[in-house]
Structure formats: C-alpha cells, structure tokens
Amino acid sequence: MNIAAVAEHLGxxxxxxxxxxxxxxxxxxxxxxxxxxxxxxxxxxIDAAMTDAQDPWALPSKRR
Numbered sequence: 001m002n003i004a005a006v007a008e009h010l011g012x013x014x015x016x017x018x019x020x021x022x023x024x025x026x027x028x029x030x031x032x033x034x035x036x037x038x039x040x041x042x043x044x045x046i047d048a049a050m051t052d053a054q055d056p057w058a059l060p061s062k063r064r
Contacts, residue, residue, distance in 0.1 A: 001041045009043065010050070026050075 001009070006026065007017040018039065021028040027045045030037040 006041050
C-alpha cells in the first residue's frame with residue numbers, strides 16, 4: 001500500500017500518516033533514496049500494530 005491508501009484506511013490525513021511512518025508509529029519501509037523516498041506498507045502489519053495492546057506496566061527500553 002502507498003501512503004494515500006494507508007491514510008484512507010486509518011481515516012487520517014496523508015501528512016499524518018507520513019509523520020507516523022517516519023516516527024515508527026505505523027510500520028512501513030522506504031523505497032529509494034534521496035529527498036523524496038516512497039513509502040510502502042503492508043496492510044496486515046498496520047492492522048496488527050494498531051490493535052496490539054501495550055502493556056501499561058512495561059518499563060521503557062531505557063530503564064530495562
């Protein structure tokens with residue numbers, strides 16, 4: 001999937017999806033190099049990332 005399809009699937013603006021991808025909030029990978037690499041996503045990975053429950057008692061990685 002491309003960034004526009006991911007944004008539509010999640011119901012967010014494409015720029016927000018792009019920011020989330022850069023921050024690692026949604027899993028994706030970049031194709032190419034340079035100033036404007038293209039992002040690609042797997043729908044199954046995005047759905048899994050959005051439904052995974054976070055353990056509220058887990059320590060941040062810095063404190064483990």
